[in-house]
Amino acid sequence: MDGIIDFFRTAPIPPDVLAPSLWLIIALPLLGAFVCGVFGRMLGRANVNLIACSAVAGAFVLSVLTFWATSDSAGGRVVNFPNPFGLERDVVRYALAHDYGTWFAAGDFRVNFGLLVDHLSGTLLLVITGVGFLIHLYSTSYMEHDEGYARYFAYLNLFVAAMLTLVMADNLVLLFVGWEGVGMASYLLIGFWYTDPAKAWAGRKAFVTNRIGDFAFLIATFLIVLLVGAFNRQADPRDFNAAGTSRERYEQALSERGPVNFKGLEKMAQGLPEGTGGKVSLETPIESGPLEGHTFGGVMTVAMLLFLLGAAGKSAQLPLYVWLPDAMAGPTPVSALIHAATMVTAGVYLFCRMSSLLVLSPTAMATIAIVGALTSLLAALIAFAQDDIKKVLAYSTVSQLGIMFMGVGMGIFWAAALHLVTHAFFKACLFLGAGSVMHGNGDETDIKKLGGLRHEMKWTWGTFLVATFAITGIFPLSGFFSKDAIFHGVEHNHLHGLHWVSEVVYALGLVITACTAFYMSRVYLLTFEGKRSSEARVAHAHESAWHMTLPLVVLAVLSVAAAVYAFPLMPRAGGGMQPVFENFLSPVLRPAETVAKAAETVELDNSTPSLLAYLTAWLVAISGGGLAAYLYLSFFPKRAGQPVGAVARAVRRVAHNKFYVDELYEFIIIRPIKFLSFILFRVVDSLVIDTVFVRGTAWVTARVGSALRYLQSGDAQAYAAVMAVALLGGVAYALIQVLQ
Amino acid sequence: MVPITYYLLLAAALFCMGMFGVLVRTNALVVFMCVELMLNAANLTFLAFARMHGDGIGHVSAFFVIAVAAAEAAIGLAIVIAVFRSRGTVNVDDIRTMKH
Numbered sequence: 001m002d003g004i005i006d007f008f009r010t011a012p013i014p015p016d017v018l019a020p021s022l023w024l025i026i027a028l029p030l031l032g033a034f035v036c037g038v039f040g041r042m043l044g045r046a047n048v049n050l051i052a053c054s055a056v057a058g059a060f061v062l063s064v065l066t067f068w069a070t071s072d073s074a075g076g077r078v079v080n081f082p083n084p085f086g087l088e089r090d091v092v093r094y095a096l097a098h099d100y101g102t103w104f105a106a107g108d109f110r111v112n113f114g115l116l117v118d119h120l121s122g123t124l125l126l127v128i129t130g131v132g133f134l135i136h137l138y139s140t141s142y143m144e145h146d147e148g149y150a151r152y153f154a155y156l157n158l159f160v161a162a163m164l165t166l167v168m169a170d171n172l173v174l175l176f177v178g179w180e181g182v183g184m185a186s187y188l189l190i191g192f193w194y195t196d197p198a199k200a201w202a203g204r205k206a207f208v209t210n211r212i213g214d215f216a217f218l219i220a221t222f223l224i225v226l227l228v229g230a231f232n233r234q235a236d237p238r239d240f241n242a243a244g245t246s247r248e249r250y251e252q253a254l255s256e257r258g259p260v261n262f263k264g265l266e267k268m269a270q271g272l273p274e275g276t277g278g279k280v281s282l283e284t285p286i287e288s289g290p291l292e293g294h295t296f297g298g299v300m301t302v303a304m305l306l307f308l309l310g311a312a313g314k315s316a317q318l319p320l321y322v323w324l325p326d327a328m329a330g331p332t333p334v335s336a337l338i339h340a341a342t343m344v345t346a347g348v349y350l351f352c353r354m355s356s357l358l359v360l361s362p363t364a365m366a367t368i369a370i371v372g373a374l375t376s377l378l379a380a381l382i383a384f385a386q387d388d389i390k391k392v393l394a395y396s397t398v399s400q401l402g403i404m405f406m407g408v409g410m411g412i413f414w415a416a417a418l419h420l421v422t423h424a425f426f427k428a429c430l431f432l433g434a435g436s437v438m439h440g441n442g443d444e445t446d447i448k449k450l451g452g453l454r455h456e457m458k459w460t461w462g463t464f465l466v467a468t469f470a471i472t473g474i475f476p477l478s479g480f481f482s483k484d485a486i487f488h489g490v491e492h493n494h495l496h497g498l499h500w501v502s503e504v505v506y507a508l509g510l511v512i513t514a515c516t517a518f519y520m521s522r523v524y525l526l527t528f529e530g531k532r533s534s535e536a537r538v539a540h541a542h543e544s545a546w547h548m549t550l551p552l553v554v555l556a557v558l559s560v561a562a563a564v565y566a567f568p569l570m571p572r573a574g575g576g577m578q579p580v581f582e583n584f585l586s587p588v589l590r591p592a593e594t595v596a597k598a599a600e601t602v603e604l605d606n607s608t609p610s611l612l613a614y615l616t617a618w619l620v621a622i623s624g625g626g627l628a629a630y631l632y633l634s635f636f637p638k639r640a641g642q643p644v645g646a647v648a649r650a651v652r653r654v655a656h657n658k659f660y661v662d663e664l665y666e667f668i669i670i671r672p673i674k675f676l677s678f679i680l681f682r683v684v685d686s687l688v689i690d691t692v693f694v695r696g697t698a699w700v701t702a703r704v705g706s707a708l709r710y711l712q713s714g715d716a717q718a719y720a721a722v723m724a725v726a727l728l729g730g731v732a733y734a735l736i737q738v739l740q
Numbered sequence: 741m742v743p744i745t746y747y748l749l750l751a752a753a754l755f756c757m758g759m760f761g762v763l764v765r766t767n768a769l770v771v772f773m774c775v776e777l778m779l780n781a782a783n784l785t786f787l788a789f790a791r792m793h794g795d796g797i798g799h800v801s802a803f804f805v806i807a808v809a810a811a812e813a814a815i816g817l818a819i820v821i822a823v824f825r826s827r828g829t830v831n832v833d834d835i836r837t838m839k840h
Contacts (some may be wrong), residue, residue, distance in 0.1 A: 714839030716832055717771075721763050 006163040010432045011065070013074040015079040018069050022115040024162045025066065025125065027038045028058045033157035036245040040150020050138040056136050056160055060129035067122040070094055074507060077688045085253040085267045086245050094119055094587040098259070109225065110258035116170035120352055120417060120588040124167040127424045128342050132160045132550035138432055141547035142333055142439060152192060152331065159185035163342050167349060172260040175350070178216065179314065183210045190330040202329035209323040213313015220306035221260065223291075225358075228259040230286040231268050239278030242598070243271035260373065262353060269356040272296055273599035281600065282360060284542045300357065303627035305362035306352070308371065311347025316398045317405055318375040322662055324398055328461060332435030340397045340431050341424035344527050348401070348420050351408040354387055355592035358408075362495040362601045365409045369490070369501055369642040370583060372405025374510040376660065380515035384522075384654035388445045389426055392523045396471065397427055399516060406505055413589050414582045419482040422470065422562045426479055429467035429555035436460040436544045437527060440538035447523055452532035456541040459549040461528050463556035468524045470559040472517040473621040475614070478559050481566030483513065484609055484617045485579065491613075492605035510620050517624030525632045535627065542609025568608045579608065747788035755781035766822050768830040772813070779809045 011018070019121055032055025040048050071094065072079040080091040084099075095118035103113040117125065138157060161183025169175040187210075191203025209275050231239075232254060240246050253264060282297030291299055311317070316324035327339045338344070351358055351368070357363060379398035386392045400423050407416030438445055440457055454461045469478035491506040543549070570583035596602040606734040654660070749761055761774030783802045788799025824830050 033779055293821035712839050717837070724759055724763065 008068075009072065010074040011079075012472065013065050013067040013069065014074075014388060015069040015096050016073050016087060017098045019067060019081070020100075021062075022066065022096065022098050022168065023100065023674065025059050025062045025129075026115075026161050026168065028055045028062070029157040029161040029164065031055060033154045033161060036157060037154030039184075040154060043150075045144075045149055048056060048153050048358065050350070051207070052196060052679055053133065053136045053140065055157055056129055056133045059164065060126075061127040062121075063121045063129045066096065066117050067126055069096055070117055070119055070122045073333045080099040083263055084257050085250055085261070085264045087249060090244055092118070092587075097304045099170075099717055103174070105118055105258075108229075108255075108259075109163050110255070111171060111173045111260060112257055113174065114170040114257070114261070115168045117168060118263070119585050119587050120349075121167045123417070123584075124349060125164065127421055127689030128160060128163050128167065130426050131341045131424055131555070132156075132163075132337060133334045133567065134554055135341075135428065135432070136553045137579050138336075138435070138548050139331070139333045141482060141545045142435055143331065146191065146331075152189075154183055155188045155192070156334070157335070158717065159338060159343070166346055167363065170262055171258060172265075174264070175353075176217065176221065178213075179346060180214065181212070182338070183207070183314070186210075186338050186343055189334040190327045192330050192334070196329075199329035199432045202323075202326040204344045206323040206695070207594040210313045210332065216306040216313075217310030219484050220303045220310060222308070223299055223303040224265065225259050226289060226291050227286075227303065228268055228298065229255070230289055230291060231271065231280060232518060234280050234284065234287060236279040239280050240272040242273070242278060243267040247450075265354065266356045269595045270591060270598075271298075272360060283665075284641050292532050292577070297360065301361040301363050304358055304361045304691055305367060306599060307350065308364065308368050309351055310724065311405075312371065315344050315401050315405070315487045316375075317347070318378070319373050321379065321398050322665060323342050324456050325391055325394040325658070328388070328394050332390065332431060332438060335394070336428045336431030336435070339394065340427040344397060344401055345404070345420045345424070347415055348404045348408055352413045352589070355411075355413050355589055356595045359592050359602050360598040360599055362498055365411060365500045365602065366495050367409070369406050369409025369505050372407075372409055373505045373512070375399070376402025376406065376512045380434055380512055380519065382655060383519040384515070385652050387448050387656075389437065389447050389450075389527060390431070390445055392447070393427070393430055393434060396430075396516065396520065397513065399459075400427065400471070401484060403509070403512065406509060407486035408492055409495045410495070410502065410505065411592075411596065411604055412486055413592065414579075414585045415482060415485035415489050417585060418565055418579075418581045419479075419486055420479040420566070421565070422482040425555050425562055426467040426477075426559040427472035429463055429552055429559055432548070432552055432555065433460050433464035433467065436548050437464075437541075437568060439544050439548065444537045447526040449533045449535040449537070451530045451536075452528070453541055454528045457543045459543060459552060463549075463552040464528065464672060465523065465561055466556040468520050472520050472625055473513055474618060474625075476563055478562035478566070480621070481563050482615060485566055487617065488607075488609040489515075489605070490611055492607060494603045494605075495517075496601045496603070510616075512623035513617060517621045520630045521625040521628035522632055525629065529633065572606070577608070744788050745783060751781045751784040751788065754765065754778075764821050764832050766831050768823070768832050772816055772820070776809060776813065776817075779832055794839060798826075 015129060021038070032052050035043075035051050036048050043051070066736070070081060078093050078094065081091045082088075083090045083092050089416050097114065097116040099112055099114040101113065102318060103111045105111070118205075136153070139152070139156065143152055148151065148353055149394040159182060162178050164178070166175055166178025168179060187207040190202045190206050193199045197347045226279060232251065235247070237247065241248075250264075250267065251377055257264060271278065272280060272282055274283070280296060283295050285293055308317075309320070313320045324339060324344065330336050330339075356367075362531050376399045379395040379402065379464070383392050383399065385397035398418070404416045404423070405417050407419065434445075436459060437450065437453060441450060441453075444450060457579070466477070473480040473483050487506060487509045490509060491502060494501065497500055513578065535624060542694070565581040567576040568579050570578055570580055572578040572583075593604055596641050616664070657663075723726060749811065757832045758774045758775065758777035759780060762771050776803050783805050784796040786805070788798075790796065790802075820830055823835060827835065829835070
């Protein structure tokens with residue numbers, strides 16, 4: 001036993017050797033994207049498949065080595081690096097980092113190209129490259145009849161590179177580079193079949209919606225930069241002391257690493273609470289600069305709310321979730337990788353990364369939790385009446401992301417991160433299963449026209465069933481534990497002054513669990529159980545190739561095995577046991593806990609769920625699934641052919657039309673903007689710029705020129721005479737000046 | 741020693757003669773010679789001031805002017821020859837095609 005533990009505690013490549021090579025993890029997929037994109041046509045299909053898959057596989061191997069190194073404790077010395085913002089002995093444990101120098105600098109502001117891998121980003125590295133590799137493998141079969149394979153794999157590799165940049169960045173601006181990179185790759189892949197106007201339109205919709213969020217993200221970053229400047233000016237030694245640093249070290253680190261470094265932000269968060277006895281607290285007004293007069297806490301709340309809007313764009317939350325269901329226009333493996341497993345969880349990752357700042361603002365946290373709960377509920381209700389298998393899964397993704405936001409908003413960060421991981425497994429499995437179903441049924445996506453696939457596609461059926469159980473939250477699959485950990489935290493954590501939020505969000509959470517169970521069972525039953533629909537496109541479905549079923553099996557196994565992370569197996573510092581994943585992420589999330597305790601903004605509860613809580617969640621899930629089973633296996637088939645009540649039809653129509661949210665946005669946002677654009681086009685562009693400025697200038701020049709050309713006689717001596725007279729004039733003027 | 745005023749007056753007289761020639765003569769070759777006369781008037785002024793100040797800057801300038809004048813004469817005469825070959829005349833009054 002000790003031998004095994006020692007084996008896992010000794011990284012094959014020592015951390016200090018690995019740290020300077022972290023950039024390779026990003027560079028490999030980037031190189032793959034370059035080669036596939038530029039030379040893809042020349043290389044042919046098999047070579048492109050090989051290059052794209054091996055680039056991600058290489059990144060996966062490096063990620064495994066890195067992840068291993070983040071837990072390295074060979075010889076009793078835990079892997080660490082000195083915290084640039086802390087005192088000399090202050091080290092960041094269980095993490096690797098390397099700073100590659102200044103990226104750009106302007107005045108005091110500076111951004112470094114620095115990479116950081118700790119347990120949080122290490123886990124995500126594994127998910128991104130691991131699930132990413134499986135999806136690349138799956139794609140080699142899924143895209144075997146598509147001519148655009150080189151472009152497809154180039155975009156997919158580009159996405160992986162951008163996503164890796166996002167999670168490995170050690171500062172906000174580099175994170176934003178990855179944030180924009182994944183947005184661009186997502187846009188390119190949604191509109192991959194750009195000859196279809198509807199798909200190109202879906203790509204544009206995703207792009208524009210994301211821009212709104214990115215704008216908020218940028219403003220929030222600017223506010224954070226200003227806040228760091230104000231903190232640095234106003235804090236006194238006691239504030240720095242509370243943050244575990246000194247003014248000299250903090251200023252030196254600011255000048256070396258820039259104000260947006262996550263470690264520096266963490267120190268600021270630790271210096272801000274009131275209990276420090278220092279000069280700066282959340283109620284302190286900022287003395288100078290553009291934010292003069294506003295309090296630190298107020299600015300922090302505004303910044304966090306703006307980050308929420310940014311995260312809502314990327315992670316498809318209210319009010320910006322509308323792009324995700326339309327993003328299903330892209331190839332199905334893309335939906336699995338980008339729009340379910342990785343990119344859309346960027347918002348959750350962002351809040352986990354900034355958890356120490358977030359806990360300073362209970363208002364922002366409550367808003368995040370409520371937004372998450374409402375989004376989750378709305379998406380679950382819409383999913384009830386969708387007939388397109390990918391649309392149901394898309395709304396279920398929105399709903400699950402909402403659950404993660406509830407967790408983040410109520411301060412149970414580790415559970416949100418765990419749900420992120422387990423969701424990546426089972427949702428990727430579901431999407432790939434849906435892709436396999438489409439592949440075997442002539443690209444049919446309407447679940448009403450499928451059915452009975454259980455016997456024809458055995459592997460797809462088995463894995464889809466496991467993933468459905470996982471997302472529904474059936475004991476003992478991973479989804480059950482991760483979702484329950486979130487709901488337990490939601491129920492027991494309390495935001496200062498906002499106690500009602502816990503109860504409301506928890507109640508909504510139970511409703512959402514039942515809804516999830518209902519619509520997922522519906523999709524599963526209509527697709528795989530019952531008789532084959534008479535409207536099916538092909539008479540007999542065929543099972544997909546091993547390239548497609550192998551990833552499904554791996555993901556299904558992972559959806560089961562990931563449950564281990566939620567078992568309370570690790571000893572807690574204060575006695576008792578704590579879940580594995582909480583223990584695992586504690587080096588990353590401990591600053592948030594200390595800040596929350598010092599600032600008294602959130603009461604974090606560390607208890608593990610009781611059996612009763614488990615039983616409640618389980619019963620709720622079973623009842624939702626059972627209701628779906630009764631309705632779709634027994635009730636509706638019996639009533640087939642009978643007229644449906646008017647109320648039921650109206651409810652279904654509203655849900656089927658997605659509660660008319662798209663139409664509402666069309667009416668209150670898109671139409672006015674189009675009208676304004678039309679006015680601007682006619683008046684400003686056509687009239688003022690085109691007619692008056694551009695054509696007007698040309699017209700005046702031409703007229704003046706044609707009038708003046710009569711002065712040209714062609715007589716060289718006449719020109720010389722003019723020059724002589726001018727010279728004479730000049731001499732006369734000079735003489736007058738001299739004489740005066 | 742001759743006072744500097746005389747030199748300047750001589751230079752001014754040369755310049756005016758040159759300019760008069762440029763403005764009224766019609767033969768392109770004569771116009772050219774008049775231009776040279778104006779350049780030499782300028783040279784004379786430079787040298788006069790150089791002598792007055794007792795330094796070499798005026799000499800340097802004069803050498804530059806001589807070099808420019810040589811280049812100008814070479815190109816100018818080449819243009820005159822080219823014009824004569826194509827039009828059979830060197831009369832500036834007859835060469836007025838560059839007009840509106």
